[in-house]
Amino acid sequence: MSSARPVSAPVSRGGSLIPAPRLKDYIFVEKLGSGSYATVYKAFRKKGTREVSAIKCVLKSSLNKASTENLLTEIALLKKLKHDNIVELKDFQWDDTYIYLIMEFCAGGDLSLFLRKKRTLPEYTVRKFLRHIVSAMKFLHDNNVAHMDLKPQNILCTSSQEPVLKIADFGFAKHLYSGDQLHALRGSPLYMAPEIICRGKYDARVDLWSIGVILYECLFGRAPYASKSFRELEDKIWDTTPIELPYGVDMSDHCRDLLLGLLVRDPEKRLPFREFFEHPFLDLEHSPSPGCLEKATSLVKQAVILDGKGEYPAAVKHYCEAVEYFLPAIKFERDSSKKEVLRKRVQEYMDRAAEIKALLKPVRELGSSVRRSDSKNREEEMFDLFAGCDEMQAAIKLTNAAVIEEAKEEYEVALKHYELALGTSIQFLKSEEKGKRKDLLRENVDRWMTRAEGIKSYLSVKKCDDNMEQQTSLEEKEGVMMNQEWCHIQ
Known part of the structure; x- marks a missing residue:
């Protein structure tokens, strides 16, 4: 200074x-x-x-x-x-x-300078940056404001290390309401929506095209209409050929879908604002914000109550949903000691979810010779009672297969077979007359249903727990890689 x-x-x-x-x-x-x-x-x-x-x-x-x-x-x-x-x-x-x-004052300069240093950005960095831009754009849209000149030069970075992006230069911005159209030429040709030049009339949807161009440039190192001369640029703007993405670039399906939805020449067919703000690539609901910690805490309180009542699948679901908010809350927090406290809390909830998953793991029905022979005798007896009924005999065979699949921990297949067998058995149970055959069928239907519900609860908990572990692992990996990016840029 x-x-x-x-x-x-x-x-x-x-x-x-x-x-x-x-x-x-x-x-x-x-x-x-x-x-x-x-x-x-x-x-x-x-x-x-x-x-x-x-x-x-x-x-x-x-x-x-x-x-x-x-x-x-x-x-x-x-x-x-x-x-x-x-x-x-x-x-x-x-x-x-x-x-x-x-x-x-934004010490990191503008996004164009950042891109010149790195040329291309990895998808996780692009999503982080795009969330900043879209958060501002949603605020503008809610206030009926169109920026009209979105480009990297008008997006500033608060610092060169882990920057927050901020939209600047509102010289071309306008208050626009539903149905309003403009006719004056405004914006920068490289980032300008085609309808501004080709139709001479346009509305707030031009901002969606410009964001698509910025997203494209961040991923591929150049704007889609990058040209050596203004004449070449003009030809590309007038060309009605849809924009194609560079071949061989690795990107997620969600990212590809968003990019292609924004870079549509016809504004009537372009991704609308509502779908843009709700797009899964952005997942604004779980982007770092002051409200994430409050939502996470509320969900965790519900999870603890359900856990105490023994409602384990619902408890795990709430633990997992809480973690989905805790992770962005950790990113949003600037105090390192508070970050560490939040990380420990997340690990505790993940450990508890894993405990519940182990608790709900189905007990093998073939665990003892007594249970095995008893089950076999009941099913053999029922198989004989339904002699000549191909549908019921096929259902019994499916449950026999499901029991073996459970023993091998092939739970998805076992559940499918139990459900198929139950579909047939329940229909026969409704029409079956009173007697030994109906009593035995009801007994087996109850047993199969219990096994199926147990497997279903376990798979539900397992899916939540696995997703939670995958999400935390991905967040940690992206955090390390982003820190490496900032250091490399410095």
């Missing part, structure tokens, strides 16, 4: 010198970037904590009617739009030469 030097030299514009931007409460120390009518500086507050800000200095003399309207729109929107993934407008001031937008 001590090495920072004030920016005081006049600015050259059109051959004439213009006074350098100045604000009495700030020291301008570094030029961060510039555009057609604005320059952004890094600046420190002179007093107090010397808070750092990014100050967008707009030269009044460079503004025409359209750019003035854009600037006023940007100020009006940013004053109202307060969200963790939208760059904050802290204040705005003016003097005779400039209008100053005092913004939140």
